Every structure is written in C-alpha cells, then in structure tokens.
Amino acid sequence: MDFTGTRAEIQQRMAATRDLAARRMAVLHELSPRRGERILEIGCGAGLLLREIGLSVGAHGLAAGVDISPDQIAAAERECDGVPGVRAAVGSIAGLEWPDAVFDAAVAEHVLEYLDDPRAALFELRRVMKAGARLVVLATNWDADFWHGPEPELTNPVVAAWRAEVPWPNLPAQLGPMLAAAGFSATRQVPVPVVNSGLGEDTVALWMSRLLAVAAEESGAQARPASWLAALDRADAAGEFFYSSVPILTTAVAV
Template sequence: MTSPSFETAKPDQISYLDRLAASDLGRSYKQRMLDELAVRAGQTVLDLGCGPGTDLGALAEATTATGAVLGFDRDQAMVDAARARTADQPVVDVRLGDIHNLALPDQSADRARTDRVLQHVTDPGLALAEIRRVLRPGGRLVMGEPDWETLTVDHPDGALTHAYTRHVADEVVRNAGIGRQLARLATGAGFAVPAVIPLTSVFRDVRVADQVLGLERTTRRAVTAGYFTEEAAERWLAHLTQGPFLAAVTFYLVVAEA
C-alpha cells in the first residue's frame, strides 16, 4: 500500500501546523482572516487555540505596543512553543486554557479568532457562547473551519471517494460539518453574522495534498474501520499516484459580531 508519494510517518502536531501555515494555502486564508478581523491599535485580541504561536506575531503587529494579544491553548507543549516564539513581544501573553471556560472577565476583549479549532472541541456551541461572553459590545470574532463532508477526490470509482469522505467525516474529525454550521451556531450564541465566506481549497499535486490530508495514513485507518477492503484501498491509492490528481474541500470563513 505504501507509495513514495505518500508520507508514512505522521508528523508531530507542531511540525504539521507550521508546514500548513507556510504553504500557499495557509498564507492565503490566514491573511484573509486577519483582514476580516480588522484589528486596530490598542485593542485586546484573543487567539483561541493558538497552537505554537503561528499567528500571534501578526496580531501583535496589528494591535501595536498599545494593545494586548492573549493566546490560549489547552496543550502545554503548544503553550510552551508559543511562549518561546513570542518571548521578544511584550504585548503577547500565552496561557494554558480551555475555550469552553476562559479565565477572562466579561466583555474584556475586542477581537477573537479561532482557526481550525472548533472542529476538534467537545461543544462548539458552548465555546461560542463563552467567546460571546468575553467580547465587548461591537467586538468581532473571525472563525475559519473546513467542512469535511465536502471533501472530494477525483477517482474513476466514485464509491471509493464516497467511502473515504465518509470515513473522514465519521471517524477522523470530531465536528466534521462545523464549517457550514458556524453561522447558525454563532447566531445561537448571540452573535450577528454579517459575512460567510466560502473558500475552496483545491489540490492538484498528490504530494501537497498528502501533506495536509495524510492520504495513505487515513486510508489505512479506513481499512481498519471497515470503510475499505484491503483490495479497494490498493486500487484507491494506486490511482491517486498514477493519473492526474485533484482533490478539493470547502473552507468557511465566518465573521461574527457581538
């Protein structure tokens, strides 16, 4: 089942996040999120699920030395990495914390962002209500999430593509349909939602797609879970490396206002 086109070892989470952020795809959507966030000098900005601090520097630059950037992550290794990377930026404060229960006063922040975080949390609705609590009136939240049920990979056997997508949506990602649910959930948490921006991520290089999707690793998990037979998995992966490749998934960028 292994092909030279596919990674066989899962990258550690920090390396994966860094690689995605440095890709054309990552740079493009992250800049769009920053533009929509519209941070102004002197504001207090929250990066919820900040990971290794990838976006904290850009937020610090936008709010200037007169503002404050608070990064939260539930993983101590991520917090440690983010603190090390922002040690020379006094406006940045990185904290260990849970997005469902932020250790912040009511109405204490002007801006907040979540980037591919809500697909993993236990209760997205509760997390959004907590963000609403800590934002000041007129504050803005920008969220970016994929809708994994829109994932499609071109293959002559459409049933295999369907099985692959169903496995990802059912077994791999906790909240696989969160992208299309964001506007409804944010409205339910008390936000106004002035903008929903769909961005289609298109992959035409199988190696680039594999770095984001983990094609072979995910296929192996699908075999174990009963979505593919071994023979079907062999046919699926063989075609992906032999012919013209195309995969796509819809990424939703949602702007919400308190």
C-alpha cells in the same frame, strides 16, 4: 481534537505551506486587528496567526492565544518570541481564564467543528468579548472536501475515519443560529477555497493526506492508509491528482 505528537508536527508543517499562508492573510483581513486592541485566538496552534495579530496590535495591545495542546503552545511561544504583547497559554474554551468583556475581537480557526458543544464555546467567547467586538470563525464544510486519484474503496474509509473525529463536519451551515443564540449579530460568510493539482511540500493536500492517514491508522477502522497514500503518490506522478477544500469564513459582531 488534541494536536499533540505526530499530529502536532503534521499540523505545523501544513500551517507553513503557501496555501495556509494565503488563508491566514484572508483571516487576518477579516479580523482587521488595530493598534492597541486586545484580541483572543482560540486554538492558536503553532502561533503563525497569533504572531501576525501581535504585530498588528503592537506593544500596547494584547494578542492572547489559547490551545489545549502543550506541544502547540510550545511551538507558538517559539514562533512569537520577541513580539511584544503576545501571550500564549494552555487552556480550554470550556472555561477561559479571562474576566467578562475584555476583548475587542476573537478568532477561532478550525476549532469549533471539533468540539462536542460549539454552542457552549460561543457563549463563553461572548462572555469575554466587549459589546461591538468582532468574531471571526473559520471552519470547513467537510462534505465538500474532494480527493481525486485513488480508488474510492481506498479513499472512502480513510475519509470516514477522519469524519468520525469531527462532531460538526458542516458547521458553517449551522453556525448562524448558534451565533444569534449566543449574542452575536451581523453574520457574514465568505469561502476561502483551496485547490491543489499536485502533492508538493507546499500544499495543504500533502499534509492533510498525512493527517488523515494518521487518524485512520489510530482509529482501527477497516481502512488501508498506507495503500491510500501510495495511490495518491501514483496519481500525482501520473498527473491525475486533484484536491479541493472549501473552508468558510464567518464574521459576526457581539451585541
């Protein structure tokens, strides 16, 4: 999935919310970056996590971010301006421009589930990681995403249009064997849930609903995204809105 144009703008607004700030801290805690380390972020987006990694590894370390979207890399460069050791570049996990065994850790936040072949991506990540390096993957079990408020006949087609863009909608459940095959061990999984009972500017739910609406509009599917968004607003005004999501943090070690 390529976050450019409107999608990039929505993703950047969502990344700035309180909800995702808390999630970034959970990812950072799991990644546990140390001074002087070389850490790779795949799908670095607008660079908010990359900045935190750069600050953690310091001037003698390296925080390398890769994203396929030039819009996102431009945002990441602005976000990380002045942080020594940060390098952000347009690139693809299909072929990383790094030699073998150079990174002490790597992180992929909401990336692998959107790839046609996450197995190949894990093999490529393992190639550039040292033995004993830490890998942190954040992915959502999309079957557990829940919207309450609009009628199901409005919600279901919009959600289905989004699901059609996610080749691996429940990747956390399938990740263990993929990691083992690619040369990782010691897998650990913990949930990082999001719960919103309103549609404020600082919630994931607001910006995720906008993203789903764009996907439904672009898909040409038999969905009514504008009507769905209006129904969400009515439910919110009536105190009847609810959204929950269950991203899963998976941590493994390169062997």
